Amino acid sequence: MGSAARTGGRGAAGAARASGQAFTRLAGRLKSARRPGADIEAVSAATAPAPSTAAAVPRAGRAGRLSRRPILLAVLALVALPVTLLAGLVLYSFVTLPPLGGVVPEAGQRALTVEADDGRVFATRGAFQGQKLVAADLPPHMAQAIISIEDRRFRSHWGVDPRGLLRAMWRNTSGGGVREGGSTITQQYVRLTSLTQEKTLRRKIQEAFLALRVEATMSKDDILLGYLNTAYFGAGAYGLDAAARRYFGKGAKALTLPEAAMLAGLVRAPSQLAPTRNFGGAKERADVVLQTMVETAAITAAEADKARAQTITLRTPPETPPGTNYFLDMVSGEAKRLADTTGDVTVRTTLNLDLQSLAEGVVARRMDAEGAKKKASQAAMVVMNKEGAVLAMVGGRDYEDSQFNRATQAKRQAGSLFKLFVYLTAYENGFSTETVLVDRPVQIGDWEPQNSTGRFKGAMPLRSAFAQSVNTVAAQLADEIGIQAVIATARRLGVASELPNVPSLALGSAEVTLLEMTRAYAGVSAGAVPVDAHSVHAIRGGAPQPLYLRPETRSGTALPTEARAMMLDSLQAVVDGGTGKGARVSGMPVGGKTGTTQDYRDAWFVGMTPDLVVGVWVGNDDNSSMNRVGGGDIPAALFRDFVQRAAAQMARGRKRPSAARAEPAPARDVAPAAAGAAIRGVPEVVDTGTLAFRGRTVRLLGVDGEGGALARQLARYLRRREVACTAAAGAEAGPLRCQIDGDDLASLILAAGGARASEDAPADLLAAEEQARSERAGLWRRER
Template sequence: MSNADPRRPPSPGASPQVLPGKAVPDENEAEQTRAAAREAAAAARTFGHHLGVLVSSAARGAGRGTARVAGTLWASRPSLGRRTPQDTAPPPAGPARVSSATPTGAPIRPGWITGLRRRPIRLAILALVALPAAALAGLVVYSFATLPPLGGVVPETGQRALTVEADDGRVFATRGTFQGQKLTAADLPPRMAQAIIAIEDRRFRSHWGVDPRGLLRALWRNATGGGIREGASTITQQYVRLTSLTQEKTLRRKIQEAFLALRVESTMSKDEILLGYLNTAYFGAGAYGLDAAARRYFGKGAKALTLPEAAMLAGLVRAPSQLAPTRNFGGAKERADVVLQTMVETGAITAAEADKARAQTITLRTPPETPPGTNYFLDMVSGEAKRLADTAGDVTVRTTLNLDLQSLAEGVVARRMDAEGAKKKAGQAAMVVMNKEGAILAMVGGRDYEDSQFNRAVQAKRQAGSLFKLFVYLTAYENGFTPETVLVDRPIQIGDWEPQNSTGRFKGAMPLRAAFAQSVNTVAAQLADEVGIPAVIATARRLGVTSDLPNVPSLALGSAEVTLLEMTRAYTGVLAGLVPVDAYSVHAIRGGAPQPLYVRPEARGGKALPTEPRAMMLESLQAVVDGGTGKAARVSGMPAGGKTGTTQDYRDAWFVGMTPDLIVGVWVGNDDNSSMNRVGGGDIPASLFHDFIQRASAQMARGRKRPSAARAEPAPAREVTPAATATAIRGVPDVIDTGTLAFRGRTVRLLGVDGEGGALARQLARYLRRREVACTPAAGGETGPLRCQIDGDDLAALILAAGGARASEDAPADLLAAEEQARSERVGLWGRQR
């Protein structure tokens, strides 16, 4: 490199170094340019590295790591974010000089390169803060732009509400959604308004729809409580959510809820908002709106609510399904006490008024939970009620169901099938119990409604087998045959059909009474051929069979498919002597008006069966039980008759039996139509009839008084006093054994019962499933064994009478008598000792 001073002109005579018109290149400037390029590339690489660290740290939520990186960058460059005089000073003219503080050969970094390195880091940090804020602002704008109209959501009401009563007036089930009446300001009890404001939104009268103070309080309590412990929605926000928004839990819906709440507050008064909220809020057990809840739980309109009742309803809206008194009366009562205390704190009532309210009697008008086994019956009743009174609004249906007989029917089916079903490959059973007028007193549609809602008593069509011979013999008796008429049991052929006996043998000449009692197929086929299949079909139609009946010879042996209900109905007609018997399940239907919507007439028309043929048929039916195929159905000291039925390969087994007062139809089989292990109608079905009838007479003798169905009298209320619940235990228990229950972690031993485990405990668990049990202390106090009730019956007595346990040494006389009954009947565990 030349040492000549570039600022001096070249000496004369010096040879030129460049072409004319071109600048003379300076080697120092070229070197500085190359150094600047290298520095720019290094700065870009450094910036990319640090930006990647920042972004990845933010994505991983590593806040402290990001702050540490950023802090390091700021600390290493104190001048970051401000320009120094050196940054803005023009570069010196002439050759670059190396600072004494700079190592020899180290490049000088111009100010614009330093700014290039520092500014992107600052922008990246700003972006990490600004982008979420921008996204939130965008969400707010979008939520506002897509606001739905006020009142745009109409709650789905589902099917109309049915309150279902048994024949004695006891309410045992509800179905559908209760709507009640829309309240006006004059209908709203002041105490109810005070209670709902106290527990849900204390500042309701002072805020403008959104309560910042309540929001901050909820955030603090949730943060310090380790979870969501308190909500921040005002009554206004809850109202707009119910009437204008969906129930989705998103930030967008929450923003829209706040916007709409502000809009509602500007267009409606506080009283109008409160009234609208109470008319739409859900109070559990299918009740929407305050009036519906008052009628659902207490059997009265909202205007008649007392202070303790209002407090209980106000406490439900936070957790209606969990605290509904039909499911959890104790929890509902505890929550009501909290509401009363809150009303004291807000000045709505005095402490003395709260104490007085806690001491008042609370009367529930509803059952705890629908007994699972009655759901088959309820499914049928729902359709029948719609047919008889298809009107809008909530209705109460008085049914024909006898809860005592229903419980008995469920119990005998469960015990017998648990004991014999598996080894005999019989998976399902159904039972129908009727009286002579056709009222359905009990119905078991299957072994477990929760496993299968298919009602085998009403919906299943199966071949009737020998059960169909009733129509053949009755037709023959009406055409001159008698029980003493003799026919020959022999091989026969009718067209291409050759009927066979189940035994494969023939007995020769025999009277029709014996042929019917022994269910001889060839004799029935001869009779049907003699009187004609069309005449047999006509008789079946007269007695109420509505299924298809083919005009073929095999119809005489039950090749047609029928339901258990219609066959039970047909046998009822023979007992009643008036055909067809109208099988029915509804006595009366009441709506909101005092006048019933429907009342079943006391007398129904029908055609009388001829006296002599009917008497012959009843005699033949009794012969089946006395010494024929239905001997297992015989009950000591009680006249009974019936008929067995068994289909090919033991796919179906039937028994329809009768006493002077009851007709009981039973079917046993498998849903997939598979064969059982040689189960005929005289086996499990006849035994089920025996088990039921043996105890049914005693049940009916001590039955409750039945209110008049003709006047459709309302059911009596079920009273529950706070004083009782303070020392008692209520709820749906878990079964430890047949003498020990568990209520929400507390173990209860039944007085007088030594519990059994295994299959008996499982049977009890199925029986108690979702049904409320109330237990009160016995002589030993709360620490000793308790006496428990279910639907008004003593649970220990039911268990002992069913053979579910042995009586303990401390059992009182009534429980010892129940055990003795089970011993004599050899049911439950006593049946094992045969």
């Protein structure tokens, strides 16, 4: 009994403890239930009997495994999906492999070397090919240089080199820049010849497949030669031989070790490292190549040091005078039409570099001085001889800002410039300069032409009506002889633009180009039409026989002698006392015609001297009105400025540099030019007595330069304009005399007060300084 009682007491105590624990749990649930948002059903759940421990444990294990299964499936899916996609991409890349050699390298485009009329090379355009090399033409150190820097394991891998890729990544990361490439030479070769340049994973996969195929079908030497014959080396040079000729003036076979190292270093970044624009960067890269050649035992350290010490002489391409680009665009199109060949060609053009520089200078000065005030932002000029050879061309204010050629592409209403065709037709059909017509109100159909003055002058001879550009007389004349006859005359003289058969055509309502109008006036000057406006004399390829040679004489239809004489007389009357008085040049017979369109949107002047025909247009690209600028204003003044300077230049009889003396100035680290050699280019201003030409510093003879505001003013004046500097014959290397537009630059600077004359200044420069002193110009203004 006692034992049972003790047993029952212990059971009661255990039950009490269990009950106490249950109530404790219940109290906790109730407290939670009283909190905001608590669910009262949680209390019921808490009071429910708990499952036995033995049954609960297996069920919890199964539930855990089941809960982890979706996670495992998701992980497997995340791994399998990209692997499947990559496998599919690899398979697709393989199935769509392009054929080997299916891409035509850019070097297939034709390259132009462009000469002026006297044989001076002044520009190059396009991609240069050079000769395709064979194994015997490749210097051993060139092969070693390209292999050491681009693909050290080229001789041992099978087209793709993972180990080389990892090494390149390590060297580039630790070296702080690009020291080695990751792609093998074989991969680069197939990329150049068989793939597009898009940067996609598919292309990289195809590149690897094609590299393996090439390695299976070509020898290592053939792969290397193929790569060197197609790689781009900068400055328009495609292929090793083209690069050797472009930079060093020699074939690839004659390359020295330092030259080979420099070329090998270009292929990774040819545009940035081309030595003609970044000689220092190219030299640093060449030093890296020499070091890799030492590391690969291609050369010894002593040989590398010797190569670094050697001077590399560049034969730099000529610095294209910026204003000639408009003319070059015309040359490119004409050369393609005359000799449609895929090879590199040399084009002898009609351009006179001295006249070109004059044309650019007079347009820049006049428009800088008057353009903004008169709301005229653009101008164009064409200079040709009577045979139609284009001697100079200005297609706009700045080619870098706009490549649109306003001399050849812009079609604008000609205004009274078109009256040439009306009067010439009349003179060929019985009218004369003394025929009298009446300036009066006129109505032709619904059209009522008005004079620019709004007044009428009554009876007047045709010579005076043309000189004064009387609209009503021109309209009556065209109505009498017929607009169709006027159109026929314009066509005979070379106008190709659309000419509507309407009465207003007599006053220039048709849109034409400056080039075709200048060509038409040249026909009157020459007496035979049409004059063929042209920019090319000859085109030469690799063969001795020219691809094109312009005939000495061209057949044309002669203008009736009497009609031409009356037309020339009328043109001269315009300049002598008519609307073109602003074009008069003292001591020189000049004829021409003005043209002004409605609301002063276009202003023209085309004039002629015994030797030249010069066409000028001034206006705005957006066809907005100028501030009362007519053909007798800025255009006539531009004609006069140019013709006066051209005549003075010809009278001085200055001998232009020969083609032999016109070799382009060398780049940095090249020996200075010999005395008497010309340095020509667009300079940077160090101070008003010091210029920099592509890294070479030139001091102006007789000038102690000034910095600050005066230097900035000179920089604005010289902006993108060509300067030619020449050392006096027999003089030691030192200060040079420089010219711009035929004027001595030192004289211009000193006369404007831009600097002081130095102790070595000759008498003419001392006189220029004295002039500035007397006028208190420039720096002398502050020394009163």
